Amino acid sequence: MNSSPTPDPLLLPHEADGIKELDNNLPRWWVWLFYLTIIYSVGYLAYYHVLKKGDLQAAEYEKEWKAGEALKSAAIQKFEATLTALTPSSDKQVLSQGMVVYTTYCAPCHRPDGGGLVGPNLCDDYWIHGSNYVDNVKIIINGVPEKGMLTWRGVLKPSEITSVASYIYTFRGTKPPNPKPREDQAPKTTGPSEFE
Numbered sequence: 700m701n702s703s704p705t706p707d708p709l710l711l712p713h714e715a716d717g718i719k720e721l722d723n724n725l726p727r728w729w730v731w732l733f734y735l736t737i738i739y740s741v742g743y744l745a746y747y748h749v750l751k752k753g754d755l756q757a758a759e760y761e762k763e764w765k766a767g768e769a770l771k772s773a774a775i776q777k778f779e780a781t782l783t784a785l786t787p788s789s790d791k792q793v794l795s796q797g798m799v800v801y802t803t804y805c806a807p808c809h810r811p812d813g814g815g816l817v818g819p820n821l822c823d824d825y826w827i828h829g830s831n832y833v834d835n836v837k838i839i840i841n842g843v844p845e846k847g848m849l850t851w852r853g854v855l856k857p858s859e860i861t862s863v864a865s866y867i868y869t870f871r872g873t874k875p876p877n878p879k880p881r882e883d884q885a886p887k888t889t890g891p892s893e894f895e
């Protein structure tokens with residue numbers, strides 16, 4: 700727009716594709732904000748990098764991670780203290796959560812139907828580490844790393860462990876095709892856990 704006959708004194712002598720620039724002063728509030736950021740940066744530098752009073756990102760992360768781990772291991776300990784009183788759940792929601800966990804983490808080794816592959820058959824009456832629900836829960840928590848059964852402590856939440864254990868409990872007595880042959884020493888239906 701060029702309605703005034705004399706050119707605007709603020710107009711700078713350059714243009715690009717018809718776009719011109721006015722040399723306005725920046726608003727005072729903006730300039731002051733800018734100065735404030737400079738002052739702030741001096742304080743920031745002194746606090747974090749010279750006096751080293753504050754935690755940098757990595758240290759802060761480390762702290763939060765430790766706090767999180769402490770929470771997690773407290774929850775696991777609490778859960779493990781109540782282990783022996785656990786019984787399998789038949790709640791539909793628990794079982795469907797258990798199925799999701801099983802399909803995601805366990806089926807590759809134990810087969811989706813529990814018939815056994817790398818891991819043993821979970822459907823028959825023969826158990827390597829005890830047949831009780833609690834024996835199963837303990838094996839899931841601790842694993843048998845030297846035999847290829849992973850340790851799920853800290854990977855799965857306590858609620859996921861009990862739900863997947865409840866889910867595999869429903870395999871008992873089912874007869875999937877081509878099951879893995881029994882790997883135990885003797886059938887067991889009751890009795891104390893042989894795993895501690």
Ligand code: HEC
Binds near residue numbers: 819829
């Ligand atoms: C990498 C393969 C692998 C994965 C994944 C795996 N297991 Fe296992 N599992 C095994 C093996 C191998 C054994 C047998 C350990 C032994 O011989 O002592 C086993 C044993 C078990 C037992 C004890 C069986 C018995 O006869 O006493 C249970 C229960 C079990 N697994 C449940 C699970 C659950 C639940 C998951 C998923 C959270 C899972 N496993 C994931 C390989 C696996």
